[in-house]
Amino acid sequence: MKFVFASDSFKGSLSSMEIAELLKQEARACFPDCECVCLPVADGGEGTMEAVLQARGGVLLETEVLDPLGRRIRAAYAGLDEDRALIEMAAASGLPLLRPEERDPLETTSFGTGQMIRDALERGYRRITIAIGGSATNDGGMGAMRALGIRFLDKDGNELSGRGKDLERVAGIDETGICPLIRGARFTVMCDVKNPLTGPDGATLTFGAQKGGTLKTLERLEQGMRRYEEVLIEAYGPEAGRREGSGAAGGLGAALAVFLHAEMKPGIETVLDLVEFDRKLKGASLVVTGEGRLDWQSSFGKVPGGVGGRCRLAGVPAVAIVGGMGKGAEEIYRHGISSIVTTINGPMRTEEAMERAEELYSCAARRMFRLFEAGTSLRK
Secondary structure, three states: EEEOOOOOOEOOOOOHHHHHHHHHHHHHHHOOEEEEEEOOOOOOOHHHHHHHHHHHHOEEEEEEEOOOOEEEEEEEEEEOOEEEEEEOOOHEEHHHHHOHHOOOOOOOOOHHHHHHHHHHHHHHEEEEEEEEEOOOOOOOHHHHHHHHHOOOEEEOOOEEOHHHHHHHHEEEEEEEOOOHHHHHEEEEEEEEOOOOOOOOOOHHHHHHHOOOHHHHHHHHHHHHHHHHHHHHHHHHHOOOOOOOOHHHHHHHHHHHHHHHHHHEHHHHHHHHHOOOOOHHHHOEEEEEOOEEEEOHHHHOOOOHHHHHEEEEEEEOEEEEOOEEEOOOOOHHHHHOOOOEEOOOOOOOOHHHHOOOOOOOOHHHHHHHHHHHHHHHHHHH
């Protein structure tokens, strides 16, 4: 009997690896000779780098970068093997790096993210994955590209600093100084949003407010982003800036696609590839996945939907152990999940459920494995 455990964390209570260890204990109580494959996973958001490092090994690398307001900080990324690196934009250019009163998308820059990419290239990494969730920026990715040697110019040929307020001044782009190491590298972007660069569903009007933008600021930034989009289209063709996901991370999605020819992939799909999920799935009798709360969103870009989809293709049954269920949770049955087991086993407050998370999860896992054991006995 072979089991594969690939659950997201239960935010605030259990990590992905803690869940895998609880599952292993309960699996071996029912099936003493079973093989257990523990794969910490995440959907490309918070905790992704840690999960991938735990699942496949690697090293944590630090470099000095500039934060969204240009202050020097230390930021870490993962070297997964001699060729692959995983970068989380939020480590250098993320919203949590700023106090609420410091958030201003006119002033913030993604320069630090570009510095991390350059550092990875200079260390010899040639297959670089970038998770772009949680940004504090709305600069069209100009800051990050500037760190890689691309110059954005105003109408007089002066170089712009690459902050949000510079979008409205862009008149030309000079790639002659681009880091030559880019040419031999492949880039993948973890991106779960399909927003365009501009418009009501674009980078600024959809995400700008959470980055500190006022109504007046957002109007100015949107006009600037439209100007930036025009320059991109004029220089690189009609698709520049208009691909799905171009509006992610304040327009960094567009810059990565245009200048680095990056491939956009859903976060969970990228993580599953990085941890070699398909290979480890071979010969499995059952896969157990899950997350803290399962609802209609779980089928789209979340861990249960991604894991379930891979299991369905491989013909391996999968179940989800979850903290709770919300509206549309049963939609997950259409995405490769055969059953849902909740950890809550009686009336209780959320605070109590989180305090008792380990106990409740173990109990749910025990129920699930005993039911699986009964099913396998019936098939004999």
